[in-house]
Amino acid sequence: MLNCTFDIIIPTGPEDVAFVPRVVDYVYRCFENLEHIYVLTAKKNFSKIEKKIPANMPYKLIDENDLLPNLSLSIVAKILNECCPNRRASAGWYFQQFLKLGFAQSIYCKKYYLSWDADTLPLAPISFFEDEHLLFNPKKEYNPNYFRTIERLFGYGKQMEYSFIAENMMFSKNIVCEMLAEIEESDVEGVTWLEKILHASNLDDSMPAFSEFETYGTYCSVNYPGLYKPRHLNTFREAGYICGRKISEDKLRVMSFDLDTASFEMRHAPMFPYNLPQFIFNNRKRFKKMKSMTFRQIIKKVWTKWLGKQSIDKQLIMEHLYRLPQQRH
Template sequence: MKETPLDIVICIGDNHLKIAEKTIACLIKHFEFHRILIISSSSLINVLREKLLTQDNIIFIDEDTLIPEISLSTLEQYFIRHNAQRKRAGWYYQQFLKMQAAYYCQTPHYLIWDADTVPLRTIHFFEEEKVLIHHSKEYHPPYFDTLYRLLGIKKQISPSFITEHMVINTAVMQSLIHTIQEKNREQSWCFTVLDHIEKQHLSHSGFSEYETYGSYVVQQQAKDFILRSDSYSLKTLRHGSRLFSAHPTTIDLNILKALDYDYVTFEVWDQQRPKKIFKNKILSWGFYLSSLLKLKALSAAILKQFQKRIR
């Protein structure tokens, strides 16, 4: 069954500019989409317009125009008033922006995609009109504490909803935001979320849009999605930066695709060992040249050696 193209939402900050260029290029190459909504600061949007291929279905949105009465500055002021780390405001802000995008998307579902995650092939997101949801083994209790304090919902599944992407039911996300807003009509729903995070967790990781939305969907429309497993599973790699730094080349990505990864994440904060990265890049070049020269035995040997380095 041919899938209906989705709106894709991607938030881009200063530290993700370079990898985001690669991510967006690969999204355009591998995915059929209705529009790509790029949410960023006004200053960064000007840079992105120059760097990215501009086309009608790529939309740039100034992040400070997305949520009424909310900007990065207003969130920073909240953190200052609550004696929390001001620099952490941006981490929460990008989550709120991806949620609020539900009011700007034109498709019944939209795809949230992390700026530092590069897709290497086409990925299908539906099976018989049910959403396929990827999951992980991550477990962070403060997310569930906030979820319960905020919505009275307990953790719904044993795996975690936290991954590098998620297909969102647009109407359900709007319903979730409305439910939060109704708890305090005197302020933005974003502040209400922050109010329900325990003080000791506010300066760290006290809320997850993925865990919150995923748990809300299970409660509201459990029959409308399928957790990926077996034939629906994805092969992913989170620590791409440990292999090639946070700035992989097309040749680096080529060897990862040959290892059947669906997507790889390159986090800017991840530990990087220069000597190891240099050796890995030599291997990726070796694989590229051996493939170009159709030296199949050498290509297979390099792949096998590289796979051991990943483990």
């Protein structure tokens, strides 16, 4: 029987800072064998999160740039610019994946830790242990580039018909550390495991080329067959379309009768007025710029934009009239 206690890590980017306190609350409610909750985020976000999470909750904020000595957003960006100049994915996209793997090498990590998405709420108790197995939720996603990178790192590609990419993953500290050590011993260019992963991800393709969950799941399939057992959860990835992140407790309670998890991505904006938080977040730079403008400058900018739209509409109307058949007199 596996030891069933575990910690949870929640990597949190700027778009999820306002929502993650609610995620922490629901995670704390739904997992009985949970010991600690670690929110990995930039230090500038600490005060905003602390204001909304009760002090008696077993959580800890960790500066994402201080988790490991050689792992930070600036380091990832620097390596990425050197080895993948034509990449599609951003440094932040890679960085949050490296945080999930790098946590295994940190001083906080114990035997098992669950990585949980900062935009997802658990709506019911979920088990991740069954006898001698660790449980995961298989998905249908497929990106061949993920497996081209895996093959560069380990010498083998896709092993299972399903995908390991989901809203969560229970990691084994020992296996993650072993996998990262094996990556560092590979003949891929670079010294550290994150350098080698980024160099292996340098594919001449527009699609992203690395998945931490797909890499870890494939590694376990080869080296620890049978350890992970698929378990299907009822998940709803587009829950944000209902009422957005301001959804009421009553609506979530109703959803919990059919769902195990509900995700609220920022890009899944509901109808007005529930879309206001997303609208404000997506236009925060524009609002910040407007604060430094005079009233006259704002009116001029709006007027110029309106005139531009009118000229475009007039052009479309003229083109439409030109295509109409001429009436005969």
